[in-house]
Amino acid sequence: MTKEEEFKKYAKKVYHLMILVFSIFIIAGGATIYYINDPNFSAFKNNTETIVTTPEEGDEDLIENGIHVRTGLVDAEGLMTVVNNCTNCHSAKLVMQNRMSAERWNETIKWMQETQNLWDLGDNQEIIVNYLVTNYPFEDKGRRENLTNIEWYELEN
């Protein structure tokens, strides 16, 4: 065996050793990173909880035919600000029934802050009032309206 051959053999050994060391390092590092992110190794288990909660979380703020299903409010700019600030104490039904001008909504908000423990709405107040006057506008009803939505039926005598 020449000196050259001997060196080549030695270098090959070192080369294999280094591959081994690096492989171990990469596997260990990968495992550590995985452990940090998922300490319960749930990806290897049939974890039912995650699967079940996903559709329910989606349900919370589902929009169907332009309506926020949970509250019945119209899907438009400012919707979630209204949902998050105006449906904690009372139902959204109370909001939708009322058709007021921006001035009267602002007065109502002030009244709720003075007597009903409503918090300071900050910049959200303008977003909320704009949403309300845009999507639930005031309708002029005159001094007496026509009867509407009459369900006709045969009257048996």
Next chain:
Amino acid sequence: MKRRDFVKKTTLSSLATLIGAEIVFGSNMLEGYNPLALQDPDPFKMFNKNKEMVVLNDKPWNIEAQAHLLDNKITPNTAMFIRNNGLIPEGIDAKNWTLTIDGESVVNQKTYTLEELKSKFEQHTYQLTLECGGNGRSEFNPPAKGNQWTVGAVHCATWTGVRLRDVLEDAGIKNNAVYIGYHSADKHLSGDPKKEPISRGAPMVKSLQDETLLAFKMNGKDIPLAHGYPLRLVAGGWPASVSGKWVNRISIRNKIHDGTKMMGTAYRVPCEPVAPGEKVKDEDMCIIESMPVKSLITYPKSGAVLKDGTSLKIRGHAWAGELEVSKMEYSIDFGATWKECPIETPVNRLAWQHFSASIDFPKKGYYEVWAKATDTQGVAQPMILPGWNPKGYLNNACHRIAIKVT
């Protein structure tokens, strides 16, 4: 309903994912069955109400009747409107329920158990008309703030209890007494235990009337929870908010009671008439006392189609707050002509009165039957909206139903 279906669908599919297979009989799941945790409260079952009642608000619960549901002479629970300012109290223990009489103008502060009230004082039963001050609010223009009641926030059930007067006199009323104020067990919407959702009352003269009761029975049974179980103040003919539910304390005050919803604009109208939409200062608003004269056609339901040549029988009720109804009329030509029809005398003071008529129509076509009651002071219901007020109270405009003759 749609939401419920959606939840059901997603539940089925997530159950399917969970099991790793389709739920074979999923489509056969009983109709109306929802996994327990997902059930929406069904107000009609929860409060034992007719399915045709209309839910205006579900937090807090506010539910009204339609005119045709109020046809009974004595309103059954199934057709009685529910009005709440706060959250209905839970876990009521009637055995340990007490009523305290206190205030600046009580001689001796006293506390009574329900049993003591029942055994110590004479019991009385009256049929009493309770109408929400805001009944008819939905018609005001410009619109008024609050639950948009149409016509169904009125009922006339029988109430059994003891006279408030007897209890107040047992504790002793000082000469300087002006008003009583009630306090109740309901909870404020914000959850703040220091706030009362509502604490109203009445002047001494109303409080001392024979018919003003501390009631523990409605239509012969325990009062349903939503209507004030186990003890309710009942003051017929006045805004129903005077008739405090779940009452546990009554204060005899030496001034007008200043509880929640007594002040500001609540249950108040402008002392002097104002133009629609006009701003009114708080100090220019006066407390509503007796409700105005009003009537309701409860049969037939609006929308009846009948054959030419047949006559139409109508019936309904009329009431006039502290007063009586002395005249009842109807019109089929939008008030151009009125016909008088019989009105029964009330079963007792402050109970509604019943009317009926048989109507012949001159020819085929679209008609409206309008009803108009007049009280003993000659004041009648207006055909158009009465005086506008910021909170939309006291709309006693004539009720009408649509009829088609073919």
